[in-house]
Structures are given as C-alpha cells and as structure tokens.
Amino acid sequence: DSGVTQTPKHLITATGQRVTLRCSPRSGDLSVYWYQQSLDQGLQFLIQYYNGEERAKGNILERFSAQQFPDLHSELNLSSLELGDSALYFCASSEDREGEAFFGQGTRLTVV
Amino acid sequence: GEDVEQSLFLSVREGDSSVINCTYTDSSSTYLYWYKQEPGAGLQLLTYIFSNMDMKQDQRLTVLLNKKDKHLSLRIADTQTGDSAIYFCAEGQNTDKLIFGTGTRLQVFP
Numbered sequence: 001d002s003g004v005t006q007t008p009k010h011l012i013t014a015t016g017q018r019v020t021l022r023c024s025p026r027s028g029d030l031s032v033y034w035y036q037q038s039l040d041q042g043l044q045f046l047i048q049y050y051n052g053e054e055r056a057k058g059n060i061l062e063r064f065s066a067q068q069f070p071d072l073h074s075e076l077n078l079s080s081l082e083l084g085d086s087a088l089y090f091c092a093s094s095e096d097r098e099g100e101a102f103f104g105q106g107t108r109l110t111v112v
Numbered sequence: 113g114e115d116v117e118q119s120l121f122l123s124v125r126e127g128d129s130s131v132i133n134c135t136y137t138d139s140s141s142t143y144l145y146w147y148k149q150e151p152g153a154g155l156q157l158l159t160y161i162f163s164n165m166d167m168k169q170d171q172r173l174t175v176l177l178n179k180k181d182k183h184l185s186l187r188i189a190d191t192q193t194g195d196s197a198i199y200f201c202a203e204g205q206n207t208d209k210l211i212f213g214t215g216t217r218l219q220v221f222p
Contacts, residue, residue, distance in 0.1 A: 002156070031208075033210075035212075042213075043202075043212035043215075048208055056208040056209050058209055090154060090155060092155075094207045098207065099160070099207070100157055100160065101207040102157060103154050103155035104154055105153060105154035106154050
C-alpha cells in the first residue's frame, strides 16, 4: 500500500458527461501529480500541484482541470467526455520535488 | 523532446536472472526510476537512482546506469513467478514531470 488513496476505483459514464476523480496523498506529502494511462498513449503526465498551487502542466486537455484543496487532497475534473478519454487515471504524491513519487491504485474510467 | 524506450516483452525461467533495459534521451535527467505494475493494480515504486551513481543494489534488484550511453537496466536475481508484471522505466529532473517508457512485460515461466 503506497498510502495514496484514489476514489472511485471504477467509473463508467456516457459521452458528454462530467466526472470528478479524487486523490488523497500520503500523509505529509505536499505534491500531487495526475497521470493518464491509455493503451495508445502509455503513461502521460497531466498536471502537478504543490501545496495548493499548480506547479507543472503536461499534456492535459482544456476539457480537464484539477485543483488541490487546503487539506492537500486533489480532484481531477474531466468534462465533455469522449470515448478516447477512457483510461486509467493515476494520482501520485511526494514530499517535495526530489526522490520518490508514490502512486495510487488508479481510477479506471470507461466512457460509453 | 524527451523519450524513454523499453523493449515490450521479456520471458524468463523461474530462478534465472531477468534484465530489463531502458534508454532515454534527456541528458539532464537527475532521477531514473523503476516502477512495477501488476495486472489491475497501480504503479509500485521499486527503486530509483541518482544520475551521478553507476549502480544501486537493493536485495534482489540491481540497477545499472550508463550515463554516457543513457542506458538504464534493472536486474532481478532469482526471478519468481510473483515478479511477473509490467516494469516501467521513468526519468525526470525531479518529481515534477516524470517521463515514462512504454513498459516491459515480464513473464516468468516454471
């Protein structure tokens, strides 16, 4: 168990809908990262937050947004969902920017 | 841009050593990581190495880094069936934005 908790584990929704994925980082970790794992794109970095502020941005679509709350949990919002958004979404956390980043179990999103 | 490449498959007999290879392009990488993903599970951090190191050993795992050739390898000694999984190599200047390889599926047969 990495200590990073993601909910829900599975999500099935229809095209055009909006969903929110939630992540609780390891106790004491200030950085939260979101990654997308799909069959055709592999593991892609989406976005990072550090202590509530956006720190780095990767290949994140404009339909997607994220935030980190004062209690350090983070949410990834996916809107106007398309079939191609079906993927495993991982959250990771780290104490700072150095060394180890620990991943959660992921949320498997299926868009039908 | 940055790129990380791995071979897709590796098949080994139980008890043998496994060597999973990875090449990367970003010469400014500071950290190089190995993650393990079992079916239906998340990514488990196995080990990481600083770019100023040549080797790191942790129980059955040995990581070798050839910085000149930008080549990283993970050796698993006495490979067991429980080691069957996908192994990802990743690199980054820090943890902000890790670049992952495509993953190597390790299959261990008896």
